[in-house]
Amino acid sequence: MSVERSIAIFSPGLLGGSLAKTIQQRMPGVEVRVWARRDEAVEEVRQVLPGVIASKDISAVMQGVSLAVLCMPIQHMPDIARQMALCELAEDLIVTDVGSVKGGVVSELEAIFLPTKAAFLGSHPMAGSQRTGLANARGDLFHQAACILTPTAHTRPEHLARLRMFWVKLGCRMQEMTPQQHDHCVARVSHLPHAMAVLTTLAALSKDTRVLDSSAGGFRDTTRVAGGDPAMWAGIFMQNRAEVMAALQDASSVLREFLEMLESMDEEALRRFLAQAKALRDLLPAV
Amino acid sequence: MSVERSIAIFSPGLLGGSLAKTIQQRMPGVEVRVWARRDEAVEEVRQVLPGVIASKDISAVMQGVSLAVLCMPIQHMPDIARQMALCELAEDLIVTDVGSVKGGVVSELEAIFLPTKAAFLGSHPMAGSQRTGLANARGDLFHQAACILTPTAHTRPEHLARLRMFWVKLGCRMQEMTPQQHDHCVARVSHLPHAMAVLTTLAALSKDTRVLDSSAGGFRDTTRVAGGDPAMWAGIFMQNRAEVMAALQDASSVLREFLEMLESMDEEALRRFLAQAKALRDLLPAV
8 A cells, every 4th residue: 555646757758657657566556647748748658658647737637646756857847846836736745856966956846845735855766778768668667776865954754754665665775865965976876987988988989980890798888878868968967067077077087097007007006006996896786 | 510629728717718618518529628827726627617628737738739729818928828839739730819909919929839830810709707717607708709810911811711710619700800900999999998997986986985875777887897807907908008098098088078068068069979979889789
């Protein structure tokens, strides 16, 4: 049994679609509604997600729901949230999101819902794929994914407990931190690796793509995420600009160190440098 | 039926051990011999690879073999090759290797065997794993792996044809290029990605390893190869120093570009930059 009656998902992309599928599988009896901006998207939801109520009418979708999840690109969230705040909202409504950056957007969204009956509380389920769109939605996308909740001084403990329970039911491993800690953390373990995969791809292939014929698993894995959606990632990098720049400056420093060891042919120092990276990488449990 | 009678493998690590297993599976009737430096390694080969003749006596191992494969770290190859060249060698012997760098080592090894009955011809099967050692040897390690042969002006066409046939039987997709082209190519698609995985790991985790709790598949894949053997990779980077430095300098330039776009908040330029990387990465066929 879930305490949620009815859940509204805003925008049926990879995350929204996967969320809808997973709720249907893991929370039987809970109504799932999906809002989409365009008629064709509403139609696609009806075909791909049978049993889901799809509509482009925000106030109809919001009617009586106990949980609403914003799944569109971060930059579009405040606009939709303001329209949601004008609707008739249930007393127990929690609004959350799945955005990859929290610093600016959590305070903006929180402020939008403060004067209403509803409360905003940020979520970031760290699930995704370089394959975007509803067509790639999967019912197991959240299985064992880390999910970070970002409560603030305004967050009520019962809302935190309910939202935590929601994500746990979908299969997530939960963490809690401030929006600022979140942005620092994901800059290091998500945004930096993405940027580095992009830089590796460009440095490897820009001059001559024929070298690709000799590539193996190392190139494939190291660059996988560079296949992600450019518009979405440009938005993420800009939203988390300060933390991403700090991480890239650290990467630039170690790159200079690496080049100096090669320049001076200091194989012993290079070995220690590689051993330090291996010791850190080995902290990650094997799958 | 294979044209090879008996194949000698020098050093039973991940590659040597996997080679022995794969030959046993795919070339029935061909004798497999493994040379190891230490008594304990000889003993381990006998336990892990039943049916293989293991010894630390180079001349006994070389007696009558038609193919010998050097599988030790590159820096140790010339020393062992000089000892092999002093043995009684079969008329039709081809000596090859599995080293990741070809420029310096191919000419050195070729020169060692030029005065003998045998011929050296370089191979680089692009198979491997961050898990090293005989214990991780697999009979499918070479399946669908790219394998680069590096013939020179001294290479006889019938040797090239025989060595090509050998690797094809083990499951490899073959390419041919000069040792210099090889080193350029692998610097871009193998050594650069490895260096970038190391830099990503250090920049992400050096200051605070707790961010690892929030990591997901992107971090895991982008940094996977940073778990590789530090001594082996320090050797590879030093051997291919000039090409690796050129690739890392290109990476440094694109990193500067990335930082400038963030600095100037030019989201449109960043989107084009990411789209260019995606277009290049998408050239790699999906698995």
